[in-house]
Amino acid sequence: MTTSMHTQGMSTQSVTARRFQRMRPMAPNGTTPPVRTRDLPPGPRLPALLQSVGLLRFRHQFIPALRRRYGDVFTIRILPEDRHIVMFHRPEHVREIFMGDPGVFHAGKGNAILGPVMGEHSLLLVDASEHKRARKLLMPAFNRPALRGYEGLVSSLARAEVDSWPEGEAFASLERMNSLTLEVILQVVFGVTDDARLAELRPLVRRTVEIPPLVFLGWGYPKLQKLGPWRRTVDNQVELDRVIFAEIAQRRQASDLAERTDVLSRLLQVTDDETGAGLTDEELRDQLVTLLLAGHETTASALSWTMHELGKDPAQAARAREAAVTGDTDYLEAVLKESMRLHPVIPMVVRHLMAPVTIGGIELPAGVNVAASIILAHESEQNHPEPGRFRPDRFLEGEVEINTWIPFGGGVRRCIGAGFSLMEGVAVLREVLTTCEVTVSDAGAESTRVRNITSVPKRGARVVVRRRRT
Numbered sequence: 001m002t003t004s005m006h007t008q009g010m011s012t013q014s015v016t017a018r019r020f021q022r023m024r025p026m027a028p029n030g031t032t033p034p035v036r037t038r039d040l041p042p043g044p045r046l047p048a049l050l051q052s053v054g055l056l057r058f059r060h061q062f063i064p065a066l067r068r069r070y071g072d073v074f075t076i077r078i079l080p081e082d083r084h085i086v087m088f089h090r091p092e093h094v095r096e097i098f099m100g101d102p103g104v105f106h107a108g109k110g111n112a113i114l115g116p117v118m119g120e121h122s123l124l125l126v127d128a129s130e131h132k133r134a135r136k137l138l139m140p141a142f143n144r145p146a147l148r149g150y151e152g153l154v155s156s157l158a159r160a161e162v163d164s165w166p167e168g169e170a171f172a173s174l175e176r177m178n179s180l181t182l183e184v185i186l187q188v189v190f191g192v193t194d195d196a197r198l199a200e201l202r203p204l205v206r207r208t209v210e211i212p213p214l215v216f217l218g219w220g221y222p223k224l225q226k227l228g229p230w231r232r233t234v235d236n237q238v239e240l241d242r243v244i245f246a247e248i249a250q251r252r253q254a255s256d257l258a259e260r261t262d263v264l265s266r267l268l269q270v271t272d273d274e275t276g277a278g279l280t281d282e283e284l285r286d287q288l289v290t291l292l293l294a295g296h297e298t299t300a301s302a303l304s305w306t307m308h309e310l311g312k313d314p315a316q317a318a319r320a321r322e323a324a325v326t327g328d329t330d331y332l333e334a335v336l337k338e339s340m341r342l343h344p345v346i347p348m349v350v351r352h353l354m355a356p357v358t359i360g361g362i363e364l365p366a367g368v369n370v371a372a373s374i375i376l377a378h379e380s381e382q383n384h385p386e387p388g389r390f391r392p393d394r395f396l397e398g399e400v401e402i403n404t405w406i407p408f409g410g411g412v413r414r415c416i417g418a419g420f421s422l423m424e425g426v427a428v429l430r431e432v433l434t435t436c437e438v439t440v441s442d443a444g445a446e447s448t449r450v451r452n453i454t455s456v457p458k459r460g461a462r463v464v465v466r467r468r469r470t
């Protein structure tokens with residue numbers, strides 16, 4: 001049996017408001033005693049606010065600078081409420097974090113700031129047995145046969161997008177890729193193809209994915225929810241929830257549900273092995289918004305960085321085109337992976353310790369957060385020779401060791417959409433490279449900026465394309 005919140009007589013507005021009240025970012029330490037800075041590896045003494053700004057806005061300079069100053073393991077303190085993060089990046093340390101007991105290494109608490117938008121059932125927010133159950137229910141929608149089922153629609157959405165690009169005129173590939181990956185989430189993940197519903201959803205999801213970092217931080221202070229940008233976020237969420245619940249209700253009744261291949265339709269058919277229950281409306285909503293937020297801008301950023309790298313390097317572009325024409329998926333995948341290595345989209349993955357542990361011989365108390373720094377792992381000379389060079393072949397030559405390339409995190413929390421995003425990336429690159437020649441504009445000048453949670457090309461990875469006539 002599934003519960004419909006409408007049958008419980010509750011309006012969408014109250015469901016959403018309840019979530020914002022319930023899902024305040026949690027106090028970092030829960031029931032554990034307060035963490036003392038002096039018990040942790042060294043780190044900057046700057047106020048937590050400044051360190052938070054460093055991490056949120058200038059992470060690609062701040063984190064490497066701290067490594068140079070304090071060595072391979074250091075501690076930062078961030079808001080809300082002075083949370084400590086001990087930063088690691090060496091593969092043997094990363095392994096200990098990824099392989100840690102999920103009952104002790106909680107990931108959900110580190111993501112608590114996303115609670116008001118993603119909801120309490122979100123795969124990103126739950127831990128231990130609850131996470132295990134949710135992950136098991138979601139997994140079949142992301143296995144290989146399921147991914148193969150999505151590829152056709154992804155390719156046709158990519159074709160339509162590439163056909164709309166202006167010829168011979170510079171444009172920001174990030175914006176175009178954002179629009180494409182959003183469409184992929186709406187049509188392939190949510191399974192919405194009706195034009196009216198798509199038109200209704202697009203601005204709502206766009207506003208959801210564009211919530212600024214200050215608004216995220218502000219959720220630690222519930223009084224702010226009545227003011228300007230925070231108020232607008234809540235209003236947008238109420239409206240988004242209304243449309244999503246309507247879509248779920250309609251889909252439950254669809255006569256072709258069993259034949260449908262989108263993610264939502266698959267999730268509507270899963271049942272818990274033990275209880276036989278399916279996912280409730282609220283659980284489905286939370287997972288859909290999670291997939292939207294986790295899967296949209298991340299993949300768009302990775303793709304636009306790939307456009308930038310290929311546009312800058314005619315020899316690499318020619319090789320990638322050859323791979324696209326001959327169907328060499330491995331090479332296209334290596335291009336994407338190298339791009340994600342050079343330009344990590346997510347800076348780190350965090351676990352909150354529920355009990356004392358030792359990592360790399362360092363004793364850490366319960367209540368502290370530990371992170372595997374993706375930025376540091378990817379730019380380490382020990383992990384990747386000539387780390388600044390774009391060289392996809394390193395992924396084909398068996399050179400990349402385990403726990404040195406970690407854009408998708410690892411262990412039981414490894415990104416559930418990793419295969420999806422690589423499938424999507426390869427399909428998009430294939431469309432781009434077989435139909436267009438790509439060069440960078442602005443002499444290839446680009447740097448990184450943080451937008452929302454992801455790191456994106458600052459100037460939008462501007463490119464010029466020319467259609468191939470052959």
Ligand code: HEM
Binds near residue numbers: 107125298409412
């Ligand atoms: C280039 C694209 C992407 C990157 C770089 C990325 C990165 C990540 C990272 C770093 C994590 C945290 C892993 C950890 O804690 O160990 C994660 C988790 C997650 N990602 Fe992705 N992701 C991408 C695409 C996607 C896509 C396309 C989807 C879904 C359609 C998705 C859904 C999720 C979900 C649901 C989780 C939570 C997994 C869990 O806690 O069990 N991601 N992702």
